[in-house]
Amino acid sequence: MSRAWGVLRNGWRQLTSMRTALVLLFLLAVAAIPGSVLPQNRISPEKVAEYARNNPTSAPWFDRLQLFDVYTSVWFSAIYLLLFVSLVGCLVPRFRDHVVALIRVPPNVPKRLERLPEHADGIDHDGDLAATAQRLHGLLRKRRFRAVVRGSGDEYTVSAEKGHLKETGNLLFHFSLLALLIGMAAGGLYGWHGNRILVRGDGLCNSLQQYDEFVPGNRVDGERLPKFCMSLVDFKASYLDSGQPKSYRARMAYEVDGRSGERSVAVNNPLRLGPATAYLLASGYAPEVRYTDRTGRSQTIAAPFLTTDLTMTSQGVLAFPDANIGVVDKTYGPTGKVQVAFDGVYLPTVPDDVHAAKSAHPDERDPRLMLRVYMGDLGLDAGTPQSVYTINQAQLGNGLLRQVGGPIALRKGESATLPDGSKIEFLATRPWIAVSVRHDPGEELVLGGAVLLVVGLLGSLAGRRRRIFFRVTPGGVEAGGLPRTDYAGFTAEFEAIVREAREGAEPDGELVRPASGGHDSGVPGGDAVLRG
Structure with missing residues (x-):
């Protein structure tokens, strides 16, 4: 029994030494590298699936080693917990001794x-x-x-x-590091964030289904999120003649805790929504088009196009899965469906060389919508997830979807008639913004810990x-x-x-x-x- 107690006591002394804490801190930094290099399931599951398709040999091994879930893996959590215990066991005795030294009078x-x-x-x-x-x-x-x-x-x-300031600074530095660990752990367990693209006029209520992407903490119940709603009233962006952005400002309507109103949101001026915060991340244009199918039925949509460069050259897809209902035409594929989609590029300002397919300026000075037409089966009924910003290449490969005619270039207010007699009209554009709604219960602790960490470091160097x-x-x-x-x-x-x-x-x-x-x-x- 005494031998076992001696082993435990020696192990505890080794664990709670400052050298062990430094080693564990280094291991934690090294362990985080795979999380930065490899795609993670909690952040981007579609990229993990793409990596698995492109790397069929290594992906299964990485999955067994939890390299696609680094920050929730057993080995990362073990290092994190050991570092926490090591710091507590190291700092508490040092703090007690330091308090005694402060109270005690100078020695004989x-x-x-x-x-x-x-x-x-x-x-x-x-x-x-x-x-x-x-x-x-x-x-x-x-x-x-x-x-x-x-x-x-x-x-x-x-x-x-x-000169007790030196030890005071040392202790403050390490207790601040401990606060950082606690704050990050609280954020990982009880925090969450969701991303959503809002076109002008669109709204968002805080429910799991309304986010384009949602990442919950390990202890978060996605069905019990705080209640609030917001919508995009308008968005204004201004640019210099060189194309450099000067300002971004969104007008948001909100309703939270029985209160409603409107306020401006900028890049460094987020919208507070109770315990959550909405940040403005990006912006772009959403072409608004009307499509009239063979049956004479018209549909109007505004689909966000994603920007590809600093001049707001944008790419996207305009899909009409409900077009030509009741029409069967084997010309466009074996299923006989005549669903319609357009993909292409939107140029806010057409350059002198139209074939360059790159906007000359991010502002809408001479806009042009350049589209390609696809008809057939869009593959939306297959039940497999697919991007709303690109055409389903698998449907093109198996012949269920075909490109029809040549490219179309439209200014605002112009229209074009397709080979089957249907019609596409470019009505206008609406601005869109990407918002990130976040709740992090540990952010204040992390901020305070970071500030005190610097103060403690300066004190330890000065004392x-x-x-x-x-x-x-x-x-x-x-x-x-x-x-x-x-x-x-x-x-x-x-x-x-x-x-x-x-x-x-x-x-x-x-x-x-x-x-x-x-x-x-x-x-x-x-x-x-x-x-x-």
Whole structure:
């Protein structure tokens, strides 16, 4: 039993050492690399599926090793938990010892001051040993040392120390790191975020089904999300003549907690929706077209086209799966369906060379919609997910969907008649925006931890712990100095203190400026202790 207890105690000591914490922190950084290199199921499952199709040999092994779910994997969670335990076990004893050191008065003067790194003797006194000790005490207090006078009769001693800021900064740095870990864990467990493209006039209520992409935390119930709604009233973007964007501003209507209203949303000015926040991520154009099929039935849609460059050249698909209902025509595929789709490019400003297929400016100065026509079976009834921004290439490959006629170029208000007698009209464009709605319960803790981490780091670099001792006897005054940390300016500071002690004058606080911020104090404003 005692042997097992010894093994456990030794293991705990190893785990809670600062060296082990640093190793675990390094392992955590290394373990996060696959999550940045490989697609992740929680972020983009379609990219994981695409990777598996393109890499049939390595993908199954990666899946067994949980490399597609790095941040929820057993091995990543184990490193995270061990780092957390290591930091707690390391910091709690250090914090307790530091509090004791702050409360405790400076230690007694060593018997052999000449053995200290800095030493001086032959300092005269005025005959009154107690008054001399008090004068030296005042000298050190003016320099913001924590000082205490001890002794009586023929010997008085003065002990002083300074520089607890270094350990305070160290502890603050590591506790801030612990706060960061807790905040990130809270965000991963109870946070969530969803992305959605909103065309002007579209709305979104906070339910799982209304997001284009939704990533819940491990402890989040997607059916019990907070209730709020928002919609895009309008969007304005302005650009310089060079095409550089000048401003983006969306007008959003919202309803949350029984309140409703409108407000402007910009890139760095998100919309607060109760516990969640909506951020403006991107914008673009959604061509609005009307299609009239063979039966004379008209349908109008506005589909967002995704931008491909900084001049807002956009690509997308306009699909009409309900076109030509009741019409069977084997010309366009074996199923006889005559569904219709258009894919192509939208140019806000047509360049001088029309064949360049790239907009000359992001603003709509001379817009043009360039389309290709497809008819047949769009494959939407197969039950397999597919992108709404591209034509189903599998349907083209098996002959169920065919391109019809040549390309079409339309300005706003223009129309074109297709080979089967149907008609397409380019009515207008609507702006769209991409919004990311996020709830992260740990973001405030992470922010506070990041700020305090920097403060703690600066404090640990600035602090220099050292001690000064005086012994006052009828034969004279002897002084000694001990730097507790590497401090290049300690000799100059010690010599200045000794010089003031020899002169018998009150220090003006400007005789020496210790290197690297030497004027820190373990207990700012702490009272001296007098023991007689």
